[in-house]
Amino acid sequence: MTEAPVIGVLALQGDVREHLIALAAADAVARPVRRPEELAEVDGLVLPGGESTTISKLAVLFGLMEPLRARVRDGMPVYGTCAGMIMLADKILDPRSGQETIGGIDMIVRRNAFGRQNESFEAAVDLKGVVGDPVEGVFIRAPWVESVGAGAEVLAEHAGHVVAVRQGNALATSFHPELTGDHRVHGLFVEMVRAWRTAESL
Numbered sequence: 001m002t003e004a005p006v007i008g009v010l011a012l013q014g015d016v017r018e019h020l021i022a023l024a025a026a027d028a029v030a031r032p033v034r035r036p037e038e039l040a041e042v043d044g045l046v047l048p049g050g051e052s053t054t055i056s057k058l059a060v061l062f063g064l065m066e067p068l069r070a071r072v073r074d075g076m077p078v079y080g081t082c083a084g085m086i087m088l089a090d091k092i093l094d095p096r097s098g099q100e101t102i103g104g105i106d107m108i109v110r111r112n113a114f115g116r117q118n119e120s121f122e123a124a125v126d127l128k129g130v131v132g133d134p135v136e137g138v139f140i141r142a143p144w145v146e147s148v149g150a151g152a153e154v155l156a157e158h159a160g161h162v163v164a165v166r167q168g169n170a171l172a173t174s175f176h177p178e179l180t181g182d183h184r185v186h187g188l189f190v191e192m193v194r195a196w197r198t199a200e201s202l
């Protein structure tokens with residue numbers, strides 16, 4: 001068996017711990033990433049849910065925004081959930097002032113599209129690439145994808161709105177698989193990281 005891939009979780013704000021646990025359960029070595037030197041050492045990165053405006057500001061403050069963009073541009077696999085999905089969008093429809101994204105997926109997202117905190121909900125989602133039953137989608141002040149460009153593939157929709165997208169090695173979901181105890185989506189991401197590592201070492 002090949003060595004487990006090392007996958008970071010951007011640990012500036014948000015539900016970092018839950019992702020670390022889900023990645024470990026999906027057979028990755030998981031560690032928090034707060035500094036550029038830590039980013040340089042991982043084979044893949046998860047961008048957690050939280051507050052995308054805060055994550056954006058802290059990424060700039062910690063000198064991580066440019067290194068993040070560079071690694072995504074170079075093809076490092078990334079997976080963003082909720083606020084993390086917003087961070088991967090090339091464009092936000094309704095950004096807060098000064099809010100930046102890493103980008104990487106040719107899509108426009110609408111923040112808080114599914115409503116406020118007390119309108120959070122769960123729904124079964126059929127996610128392309130995950131075998132078996134639908135995944136349980138936990139939507140918390142979730143964004144939806146308003147439109148996707150030609151390079152991006154839609155992996156799931158809910159109530160007529162796009163909620164999961166992949167472009168190359170960048171994966172994004174509006175919902176939070178890290179909160180359900182079902183590690184299949186993290187498993188899918190770990191496989192993306194393994195494939196990339198293998199391709200890079202050839």
Ligand SMILES: NC(=O)CC[C@H](N)C(=O)O
Nearest residue numbers: 049050051052082083141
């Ligand atoms: N659960 C979440 O990550 C919420 C995302 C939040 N609404 C944002 O705009 O960043």
